[in-house]
Amino acid sequence: MPEFRTWNLDQFKDWIDMCLHCGACYARGPIVPHNWRELPPHEYAAPHKKCPPFEYFKFKNHSPQGRQILASLIFNNRYEIDEEVIRSFYSCTSCAMCNDICIPYQPLYTVLAMRQEIVEKGLEIPSRLKKITDNIQSSGNIFGRKKHPKTLENFSLPETGEDIFYSGCYATYLQPETALASVKILKSAGIDIAHLGDKEGCCGEMLKQSGNMKLFKKTAVENVEKLKQAGAKRVIISCAHGYSTFKNDYTNPHVVGVLPFEVIHITEMIASLLKQGRIRFSKNLNQTVTYHDPCFLGRQGGVYAQPREILAAVPGLTLKEMGRYGKWSYCCGAGGKVTLNAFPEMAKETAKERLLEARAVADTLVTSCPTCLAHLKKTAETEGIDIEIVDLSMLVATAMELSD
Ligand code: SF4
Numbered sequence: 556m557p558e559f560r561t562w563n564l565d566q567f568k569d570w571i572d573m574c575l576h577c578g579a580c581y582a583r584g585p586i587v588p589h590n591w592r593e594l595p596p597h598e599y600a601a602p603h604k605k606c607p608p609f610e611y612f613k614f615k616n617h618s619p620q621g622r623q624i625l626a627s628l629i630f631n632n633r634y635e636i637d638e639e640v641i642r643s644f645y646s647c648t649s650c651a652m653c654n655d656i657c658i659p660y661q662p663l664y665t666v667l668a669m670r671q672e673i674v675e676k677g678l679e680i681p682s683r684l685k686k687i688t689d690n691i692q693s694s695g696n697i698f699g700r701k702k703h704p705k706t707l708e709n710f711s712l713p714e715t716g717e718d719i720f721y722s723g724c725y726a727t728y729l730q731p732e733t734a735l736a737s738v739k740i741l742k743s744a745g746i747d748i749a750h751l752g753d754k755e756g757c758c759g760e761m762l763k764q765s766g767n768m769k770l771f772k773k774t775a776v777e778n779v780e781k782l783k784q785a786g787a788k789r790v791i792i793s794c795a796h797g798y799s800t801f802k803n804d805y806t807n808p809h810v811v812g813v814l815p816f817e818v819i820h821i822t823e824m825i826a827s828l829l830k831q832g833r834i835r836f837s838k839n840l841n842q843t844v845t846y847h848d849p850c851f852l853g854r855q856g857g858v859y860a861q862p863r864e865i866l867a868a869v870p871g872l873t874l875k876e877m878g879r880y881g882k883w884s885y886c887c888g889a890g891g892k893v894t895l896n897a898f899p900e901m902a903k904e905t906a907k908e909r910l911l912e913a914r915a916v917a918d919t920l921v922t923s924c925p926t927c928l929a930h931l932k933k934t935a936e937t938e939g940i941d942i943e944i945v946d947l948s949m950l951v952a953t954a955m956e957l958s959d
């Protein structure tokens with residue numbers, strides 16, 4: 556198996572013709588990785604719909620296989636990158652469903668390689684992604700906000716320590732209640748938690764997603780250095796995107812490599828604290844909930860069990876799974892924030908489908924990513940879908956009856 560995460564475009568060129576054109580990554584029906592006979596049923600019972608942009612556009616250029624064909628033509632100098640090619644490669648939500656289906660190939664990494672090629676050739680990327688790149692460079696966050704909100708001010712957290720909470724752009728600026736809940740839980744469990752405050756910068760995920768690998772690497776190196784200087788031994792992250800970026804991308808030998816600290820998602824931390832008896836619930840929630848696996852925590856992070864262990868431990872809570880859950884969970888549509896910005900209508904339609912799926916089994920949808928949370932909440936509001944949407948950390952803080 557080639558190393559597809561190297562972002563070495565020359566290496567990609569050697570592997571670009573590997574696609575078998577089997578169609579398993581996007582075709583309708585409950586199929587099937589190539590080795591399905593060797594797997595238990597849940598492992599190969601892929602859902603009817605697989606690739607959100609293909610489902611929205613219903614055109615093969617927006618499927619994993621279609622992008623493989625385009626990439627092969629382009630890397631073999633038989634086709635030029637044009638506007639439609641750029642649209643095809645930026646409509647991928649990075650949900651990684653195709654990576655779980657395709658055994659000989661990892662289609663998502665071809666998308667990222669092609670975005671890198673587009674940026675390196677100086678071609679126009681979708682304008683809202685360009686704006687986000689400018690924002691990160693000028694303000695250190697994706698929103699271009701000049702002032703850091705005082706979200707965690709009440710806790711007077713130190714800026715140095717062995718356990719550092721990394722809040723990230725979405726939790727800091729858009730969904731501060733997720734950051735607040737996480738810090739309350741950690742403190743009540745006796746963790747001496749620190750936070751970089753104004754020194755915390757964007758993880759750079761959007762730079763990678765946009766194809767700007769040079770800026771991404773620079774951002775990654777700076778962030779790791781800041782956390783190292785602050786004494787971090789563990790970095791605890793409540794954002795699924797930040798978690799995947801630190802854990803999967805920073806550790807790439809072409810980016811930073813081995814990190815001088817451990818990277819932990821808040822759900823892994825809460826599940827571990829529960830096992831140690833350091834988290835106690837005092838309130839019965841008496842609710843039926845369903846759980847949406849964020850793509851960057853589930854398929855891209857392998858964290859499926861811990862959120863469900865936490866939900867099982869909360870008094871009065873019943874978990875009802877949607878038809879598509881765990882490794883076959885459908886994307887919320889935010890798409891690593893790329894599709895949310897470049898194809899907002901597609902992002903909305905995908906979220907709507909996921910919300911209706913959740914609404915069919917429960918009154919409350921729980922997730923563990925501030926990006927999924929914000930996008931699903933906004934879509935439920937604009938589309939009039941009556942369902943409560945909460946982050947798992949907020950649910951845990953409520954069951955623990957934690958106040959400021
Ligand atoms: S990308 Fe993989 S799953 Fe999709 S058509 Fe090609 S070989 Fe088959």
Ligand code: SF4
Pocket residue numbers: 605606607608609618619646647648649650651652653654662663666
């Ligand atoms: S990562 Fe998801 S959206 Fe992108 S090509 Fe694969 S299945 Fe489609």
